Amino acid sequence: MKVAFIFTHPPYGSSKVREGLDALLAMSAYCDENEIAVFFWNDGILSLLKQQQADAVLQKDTAAMSKLLMLYEIEQCFVCEEDLKRYQCSKEALSLPVVVLDNENFFKRLQQAEKILTF
Template identity: 40%
Template structure:
């Protein structure tokens, strides 16, 4: 039996202005259906994807942030947010949805290096 492949999905853009966050989330959930080991990594402005209490309806956009709470339901257990990028943006984990674990950049790089596939939009 073949070993399952691993996929790292890197969220590195703010949640609004592009569709990349929504599209990467869709990719993660679809890949989970194929029994791949999936890691969701939030770096750079991608950490804003996880902010609590977003109100994109003000911008006439759909709110996809609540869907991040489904990652665990889909078996996506490795969800990391860059502690350095949180510090640089003066954010704390209390301001984020409780779906990600803080990780130093070297840990995130290690996860990426060990992945069979990496997606970033």
């Protein structure tokens, strides 16, 4: 994997998630889909939750991100098992098909990237 995008911020309150998604989609024009991996860590997994009520805070629903990632055929998406436990979420509660990794394997996988962009 050449590039890893790691989303660490909650979906609302800043533009980090939207900026990261824009960068990710732009990068997909220059790389094969197997050269890009997306990691959701810490508060970043909140961007993937289904049934968000973004309109209550006058924002766009970040769960729609999953549709774009699938459209661009970006399939290497990872979440940390410990974060799912911390937020009491299941893999089924997420809007994107992800690979759930324990903490150690999550960071081992992340270290395989040549470049890491954090949002």
